[in-house]
Amino acid sequence: MRAQTRIGAATASLALASLGLVACGASADDQSSTGTTIVTSTTTWASIATIIGGEDFTIEALISDPAMGPHHYETSPRDIATIQDADLVLFNGGGYDQFVVDALESTSPAPRSINAYDIHLEHDHDADPGHTGDHDGHDQGTTPDDAHHDDHDAHDEGDHEAGDSHGEDSHDASSGEHGHDDGHGHGDDDGHGHGPVNEHIWFDLHTMSAVADELAGQLSEMNPDGAEAYQANAASFAEQIEALEDRAASIRAAHEGTEVAQTEPLTEYLLDELGLVDIAPREFVLAVENGTDPAASVTAAFSDLLDDREAAVLMYNATRESPTTRIMRDRAEANGTPIVAVAESVPAGMSYLEWMDSILDDVAEALDQE
Structure with missing residues (x-):
């Protein structure tokens, strides 16, 4: 054999069309309804930004080619300027896209940002294998000035x-x-005392739901008029993550x-x-x-x-x-x-x-x- x-x-069985999802965000030349820009390190995080923010934001992935990994990516002057001008930067963290961290640290004042790996470390992973059961109340991602929101409940660090x-x-x-x-x-x-790093956190479905919640919270602060829609998008995303987890549980059972x-x-x-x-x-x-x-x-x-x-x-x-x-x-x-x-x-x-x-x-x- x-x-x-x-x-x-592309044989997805999930009901995705209602959110108008695309693989990555709009280019920097497109106009958003808020005139606000979200910059991401890769198309993966641009996709998450698009799912939650919809068409309200201009979304640009610094690495737009899915075949290009960020491990040896060299930041261009345009990338630095793009990050400096961003209203929010969403990146992986954990050393995966270190060029974004370097650019943020060299920018003063730095834009608000979400480090997904920090959320991964902070989030509770005590749920049963194959299903999270509860996506409410996630810890916040960090910004360079360590600003946090007050409207989320913190979780203890889990075993995962x-x-x-x-x-x-x-x-x-x-x-x-x-x-x-x-x-x-x-x-x-x-x-941070959590052991060796595995930075490929987009394959942790539970973490991705937590990142989506954090993103919805920050977008709601940036554009209060769209807060209800962003929260609804995050809730819908969590439901579809649970559907994926249910599929994973079925595979696990077999x-x-x-x-x-x-x-x-x-x-x-x-x-x-x-x-x-x-x-x-x-x-x-x-x-x-x-x-x-x-x-x-x-x-x-x-x-x-x-x-x-x-x-x-x-x-x-x-x-x-x-x-x-x-x-x-x-x-x-x-x-x-x-x-x-x-x-x-x-x-x-x-x-x-x-x-x-x-x-x-x-x-x-x-x-x-x-």
């Missing part, structure tokens, strides 16, 4: 922090034996404990939601995440587990390909292992919700082949 590689086909770890065994790269380490968090410590492998720790929050176990050698994903080449023995260990069909699915980062990750993709194809190729940003022509729905489609179809 030949492996199937899928990249987010960046760097959750679920196992102590690891692949023995030197021997080629595969202990199954699905420990999460492949970067440096986040500096496939919990299934072993998969990632070329990079891109989708591990989603894998947690689905109850899937990442058995890729930790040394491999660490190296890819850090932009270095894994040791030959580590690459061989990964190849061996794919040859032995230990992983039911290969989760492949299509944005940050390298000769080493392509070896894994080719090996999976040769051995009939289904491949789910996932980008790092919302693909052109899709909304965030459509994108997540299509990824769940792809994962479910791949797992059904096991």
Whole structure:
């Protein structure tokens, strides 16, 4: 059987049309009804801004190409000026789009901003796997002057922090034996006592609902006339996130404990939601995440587990390909292992919700082949 590689086909089943969703915001040249500008780091966050703010704001993603990752993005003078002139800046944080943080820190006075990773750290993740149950009362994102709103209830920090770890065994790269380490968090410590950073928080559905709530609160302050609409949009977004979580729970019920492998720790929050176990050698994903080449023995260990069909699915980062990750993709194809190729940003022509729905489609179809 030949492996199937899928990249987010637009087969979304959610009722999205009523919000008029688009994959990214309007260009800076378009006119909004408020004359107010929201600048985001990537198309993913531009999509969230569009979902919540609708047509009331001009929304511009600094990185408008979904195939371009921000890891090595070099800020242009135009980018700096765009951030300085923004009324609100929405960015990922956690080191993912550090160029935005640098620009904000060099701007005085800095525009108000939302750091989604800070919300991720502050938000309660104690809900049952596969469903959050409650999206009310989220902590606020931070602005450079640490301003906060008073109309939200704070949550205690939950257990689903960046760097959750679920196992102590690891692949023995030197021997080629595969202990199954699905420990999460492949970067440096986040500096807040939460363990290693995994900055790919847009794959944490619960966090995205919290970010949407924070955004609605800030947009309501910026344009009180539209507050009711922004809150309604955030509530609708939360309902559709819950629909995605319900889908994830169904997949989890059918496939919990299934072993998969990632070329990079891109989708591990989603894998947690689905109850899937990442058995890729930790040394491999660490190296890819850090932009270095894994040791030959580590690459061989990964190849061996794919040859032995230990992983039911290969989760492949299509944005940050390298000769080493392509070896894994080719090996999976040769051995009939289904491949789910996932980008790092919302693909052109899709909304965030459509994108997540299509990824769940792809994962479910791949797992059904096991």
